Amino acid sequence: MSDKRTVRFIISRQDTPDSAPYQEEFELDYRPNMNVISSLMEIRRNPVNAKGEATTPIAWDMNCLEEVCGACSMVINGRPRQSCSALVDQLEQPIRLEPMRTFPVVRDLQVDRSRMFDSLKRVKAWVPIDGTYDLGPGPRMPEKKRQWAYELSKCMTCGVCLEACPNVNSKSDFIGPQSLSQVRLFNAHPTGAMNKGERLETIMGDGGLANCGNSQNCVQSCPKGIPLTTSIAALNRDTSIQAFKNFFGSDQV
């Protein structure tokens, strides 16, 4: 080889949701500041593998390209993370790309993250204000609490925490840390708190909060630094009280 530096990729591919995965290698010319997505774009521009054979471009998801949408998450060198912020200079070579198999694979590196959005609907991760007349302004949130809640609101539904969790897998129906933390966020909101009990009842359902086994991989892996295990432990406390109320009865709604 000449003086030209190259970057090697080993990419796990899959043509259809049900077909068997296979690996394909690619070799690209090095360019300063390249990241995983710019490399995938380069392969798309010239879809030729390391053996020099023409192949199909690789399928992957992306949107914001600045680590706020979560769409581009994949397993890079064994760790789930966002490919748009994965700089080639900081990665060990060959760079191995795989889809997050915790989710159904659509094609190549593209996965279907619907289960997380379904969970958000299930736990009602919103503040219900719709009605037939104007309810007026809601109660104000103290600034300190707003700052704290902002951290929880940074979740981009990327799925990294589900991928990292040993209890989220095909043998279990655990909804995972992401939606649980959103329950904490919306239960803390002054208007959202009006539906606090309802959300707690939902996560006390099968596949809910109690499935957490405290491996704490989620909090170590979340790219947004969301205190997921603190949220889970706090919800454990809230549901203990809720279960107590349910068991012994309570005149509070």
Next chain:
Amino acid sequence: MAGKQEFYWRRLHSLLGVIPVGLFLMQHLVVNHFATGGEESFNKAAHFMEQLPFRYFLEIFIIFLPLLFHAIYGLYIAFTAKNNIGQYGYFRNWMFMLQRVSGVITLIFVAWHVWETRIAAAFGADVNFQMMETILSSPFMLWFYLIGVISTTFHFANGLWSFFVSWGITVTPRSQVISTYITIGVFIALSIVGVRAILAFV
């Protein structure tokens, strides 16, 4: 999320691990520790326990049924996890894996131990210092007991840590770190008591 049973089963599993099974474990190890005071001292302590009133009631409802439920549901929990310490070698993930592995080792150990002592007693054997001396005279059994007891104390101590999280007692990272140190202390203390008792028979 249709059903609601799982939450209550999980909480029951967690509770039973500490009350009564964990409390029984501590009591059992302390009684066994009388072996360090010699044969007579151990036999006296063991026979005192045997003569407790309502012995069968206590055995069934404080030990047997809670342990059986915890063990069976624990096996189900253990085998629904997909351990991944290869990619995520964090301390807590190790503890998560070891909690499951130690649960299975404990189950094997406890099943054998109950067979060899309590079931044998039901068939007329006298459980005393000599019986344990005979069992532990085999080097294989000595190691089996050492590993079994340490696995149990680990499982209990680390289970105590997750019990505090499961019930929402330790919420903040700081309280969870303090709880880690305390439960490590519980693990070391109970292991010393348990291992000293075993070594007193050899």
